[in-house]
Each structure stands twice: as structure tokens, then as C-alpha cells.
Amino acid sequence: MIEKRNWHNLGLLLIGCLICLALWNKTSNPSISPDIPIFSRSITVYKLYTQNTSGHHNQFLYLPEKDYTQLIDLDFNFTLVNFGCNETNNALLLLVLVHSSPKNVAKRRTIRETWGKKDDNVKLLFLVGSVNSTEIQNILEDENSLHNDIIQGSFLDTYRNITYKHVMAFKYAIYHCPQAKYILKTDDDVFVNMPTMIKFLTFDLSPYGASNVLFCTPRFNSKVLRSYRSKWRVSFSEYPYRVYPTYCPGWALLYSPDVIYALYKEAQKTDYFWIDDIHITGTLTEKLSILHTDIEYLVLSEKNLGSIVENSQNVSVPFLYGRANMRDKEIRALWNFSMLHDSPKFIFRDVERKYI
Ligand SMILES: *[C@@H]1O[C@H](CO)[C@@H](O)[C@H](O)[C@H]1NC(C)=O
Ligand SMILES: *[C@@H]1O[C@H](CO)[C@@H](O)[C@H](O)[C@H]1NC(C)=O
Ligand SMILES: *[C@@H]1O[C@H](CO)[C@@H](O)[C@H](O)[C@H]1NC(C)=O
Ligand SMILES: *[C@@H]1O[C@H](CO)[C@@H](O)[C@H](O)[C@H]1NC(C)=O
Ligand SMILES: *[C@@H]1O[C@H](CO)[C@@H](O)[C@H](O)[C@H]1NC(C)=O
């Protein structure tokens, strides 16, 4: 009798425990939280224009007057600046803004001689910060008077200051190149397959421009690096969470002007965080509910890079970009390749395009 009652109680206790466990599991398991955009990759969020629009020109009229001389929490001015977006008959397809380090004279030369060659549809500019040495400054100014393609900001050019550079890129696009239909932010060690890019923007997207464009290569659930040995170490006071929001590496970011404008306004009033791609394409896009469109499959694979550079072979997979950290020789080989091999007209896999 006693034994039977004990078994009965034990059974109830066990069932109770299971229910508790299940409830606890449900509330504590983040993978079932509804606000994580698991399917964000397959949703078409951008819209394509079907006719000329004055859309986002003169947006800066709505910015406060002191905005121009402010960069997040710094007083700012352009110490070197070039205009000329208005020279391209008011219908500039693409503005390319290349993050560069003041000393990278050779890398800038490679780009000018290859994929950055002058083109009526494209305006390419290099972005640098300020330098300590008057010697380097003089070299920069000579280089600029020859090519008229350097934008320099008044903040010191250090890797902890790259977020300033990225937001300066936005500032330039908004104030000095509102004509551009698309804006590509990239780095000086990247290959951009420009003939394919122009076709992509014109045929796969739209020559009249688009909105809600942030085309890139998203990274999910990246852990915050805390090791003192890491160059990218972030302290808890800089960033308290364990993982970063979904973000895109900064070497290949294709934006439409409306996205630039929204991110710029948010960046100007948000606390500084020094890893630019995480801050801008992660933290700020999450805040503004801007979604990434994944175009990882349009980045040249390591294998195909080898085929082209080492074996001078044709590859059948179209690509928009080489990758980050390319060597001079690789960039030149890819450029030769892109001049010889025409890409197909349509390379975008996203078939559910939306028009406005
Ligand atoms: C807890 O949740 C995980 C993932 O949803 C599931 O696989 C597991 O069976 C659950 N455990 C219990 C005790 O419900
Ligand atoms: C848009 O309008 C501009 C100026 O009116 C014109 O020069 C340009 O060719 C037009 N663009 C397209 C794609 O039709
Ligand atoms: C930019 O700011 C620096 C330092 O604040 C100042 O020395 C310089 O004259 C300014 N340049 C222009 C063009 O306003
Ligand atoms: C382009 O803009 C610059 C700066 O605003 C101006 O000085 C220049 O005259 C303009 N050029 C043309 C062709 O409109
Ligand atoms: C700038 O100069 C100062 C003093 O000469 C030096 O301590 C600092 O490291 C320099 N910074 C850079 C980025 O070169």
C-alpha cells in the first residue's frame, strides 16, 4: 500500500518535471524566437525603378545645417575633395567608393590601370583619412592633382577609425553625388568585374535605379572575438553581446541611395563602434530593418580564381567580384580575363523581381 502510493507520487513528480522542462526549453530556446529573420535571404526586399526619377536627389536639404561638418562625434571637413558626378550627363549609373590607406599608392595604381579605368557610367574615388607626415600628404596631393580621384577626411587614418571612413563615404555620396543610381563600397585590394557589374546593374536590376538595395555576402551568428591576440578583439564595454547581428563583410557592399541615406542618418546619431562593416551593415541595418540580399554566388570561387590566374583557363560561372585581399598579379590577371570573356546578360538568380 505504502509502496504503491510512493510510486504514484513519484510518477506525478516525474510528469511535473517533464512539463517544467518542456516549458523552460520553450522559453529559453532562442531558435524558436519569432523575430529572428531566418528566411531573410530569400525575401525580395529591393524594388526596381522603371523610369527616370528624381527620387533621392537633394535629400541633404532635409539634414540640419551643421550636419556637413560633423562626422558622428567628430568635427569634420574634407581636406581633399573632388566633384564631377555632375559631369557624367546627370545619369551616373554607379559611384564606386574605395577605402584605401594613404600609403597604398601601388594598389590605387593597379585599380586605375585595370577595373577602375575611366568609364562614362561609373565614377570611382579613393577614400583616405588624414596623415601625420607632411611627406605622405605631399605624395597624396601630387597623386590627386594627377588623377583627381582622392577624397580625404580630417580624421586620422587608423584601423580603429574605419567607421569614420565608411560614414564619410555616405556623406560624400549624399552631398556630392546624389545622381548615382547605385553606390558600391569596396577596398583597394579587391577585384570588381566592371563589365559584368555594369550589365548586372543595367539588365538584372534597372538602369533607372532601385531602392532597398543592400547586396552583399551575409555572415550569420559571428562570435565576438575576445582574445587578446586578435587584431579584431573587442572589449565588453565596446560591445557587450556574445554574437554580432547578421552583417556583411565590407569589401563588397552594393547600396541604393535610399539605404545610404537611412544608414547615414542613423550612424550620425549612434555611438561609435570601430568595426565598420559590423556597425553599419549589422547593428544599424538591424535597427532600421534593412535586409541583406545574398549574392555570395556571384563572388569568384577560389578554384576558378586558380583556373584563371594560374592556368589562363576560361571559367563558365559569371562573377561580380574577385575576393578580398587580392594580390596585384591576381587583379591584373582577372582584368585581362574580364576584357576577353563577355559575361551573359542575365546572371541574377532572384527571379521574383519587383518594380515600382
Ligand atoms: C528542447 O528543444 C530542442 C530544440 O527545439 C529539442 O530538440 C528538444 O527535444 C527539447 N527538449 C525537451 C526536453 O523538450
Ligand atoms: C534620365 O534622364 C536624364 C536627364 O533627363 C537623361 O540624360 C538620361 O538619359 C535618362 N536616363 C535614362 C536611363 O533614360
Ligand atoms: C578643416 O579642419 C582643419 C582642422 O579642424 C582646419 O585646419 C582646416 O582649415 C579645415 N579645412 C577647411 C577646408 O575648412
Ligand atoms: C559640378 O559641381 C561642382 C561642385 O558643386 C561645380 O563646381 C561644377 O561647376 C559642376 N560642374 C558642372 C559641369 O556642372
Ligand atoms: C602621429 O604622430 C604621433 C607623434 O609624432 C605618433 O605618436 C603617432 O603614432 C602618429 N600616428 C600615426 C597614425 O602615424
Ligand SMILES: *[C@@H]1O[C@H](CO)[C@@H](O)[C@H](O)[C@H]1NC(C)=O
Ligand atoms: C581617430 O581620428 C581622430 C580624429 O582625427 C583622432 O583624434 C583619434 O585619435 C583617432 N583614433 C584612433 C584610435 O586612431
Ligand SMILES: *[C@@H]1O[C@H](CO)[C@@H](O)[C@H](O)[C@H]1NC(C)=O
Ligand atoms: C568562356 O566561357 C563562356 C561561358 O561558358 C562562353 O560564353 C565564352 O564563349 C567562353 N569564351 C571563350 C573565349 O572560350
Ligand SMILES: *[C@@H]1O[C@H](CO)[C@@H](O)[C@H](O)[C@H]1NC(C)=O
Ligand atoms: C594582361 O594583358 C596585358 C596586355 O595584353 C599583358 O601585357 C599582361 O602581361 C597581362 N597580365 C597578366 C597578369 O596576365
